[in-house]
Amino acid sequence: MRILLTNDDGIHAPGLEVLEQIAAQFSDDVWVCAPSEEQSGAGHSLTLNRPVRLQKFSERRFAVTGTPTDAVSMGLRQVLDSPPDLILSGVNRGANLGDDITYSGTAAAAMEGALAGIRSIALSQVISPETRGTDAEFTAALEWANKVIAPLVDAPFGNRTLLNVNFPPAEARGIRITRQGFHDYSRGSVVEGTDPRGLRYFWFGLHPIEHTLDHGTDLEAIADGFVTVTPLQLDLTHYPTIDNLAGRFED
Secondary structure, eight states: EEEEEOOSSSSOOHHHHHHHHTTTTTTEEEEEEESOOOOOTOOOOOSSOOOEEEEEETTTEESSSSHHHHHHHHHIIIIIIIIIIIEEEEEEEOOOOOOGGGTTTHHHHHHHHHHHTTTTEEEEEEEOOTTSTTTTTHHHHHHHHHHHHHHSSSSSSTTTEEEEEEOOOOOOEEEEEBBBOOOOOGOOOEEEEEEEOOEEEEOOOOOOOOOOOTTBHHHHHHHTTTTTEEEEEEEOOHHHHHHHHHHHTOO
16 A cells, blocks of 8 residues: 655654654555645645745655645655555644634645545644643554554545544543534634834734534544544535525526
8 A cells, every 4th residue: 555644744743753653554655745844724725826846855755845735736746656545644733623624734635635536634633731842742643543544444435535533632532433613713812012123913823712512523522532533525515505595596
């Protein structure tokens, strides 16, 4: 099995090293094509206003001066001579839960793989204040990734779908299949400051955002200490609204 690895934290991120250890349990044909620098929050964006450069570190390890989407695209079109059987994105240092998925470069890399018809999985490690900056940050991912990925290697994936996996910050209680939760982003923050020249600047705050732990969501399962596996689809159409809108435009 050929596996392509990528992420949004960059080619030198510790989570990518963790992902390489995970992938080695499934194959010795593992390739890396990741952003050269951190691209957190890049979402499913392409670099269109400047050239993208490809740097080769070793036979199967490459970096791209662009977004996670760029990295997957370059991996499929320039690095590999044949499509991979599996794309793994991560392991992100931090959660990608609820509506955060729409901002996530980690999830976006898996989306690009799904668009290409390749089985794709995004993996993220929730970090707690107790584990932040310690050797225990990725303990749950290292312990549970094999148990999550192994059943998915030959599982049927729907067309243009991907899986979003999150590992809890402490010892996991098991694995739950979940739906995407909801954050209340109206309660987010923008922090204002003044630079040394007296000019104002703004920094998007990363303070905790309130959410409701609805039953069956990834947010609830992580709060309960479970690994979450959330199937996602790239079809954003809200089908119940189609008939409602069509009726408003009938002659």
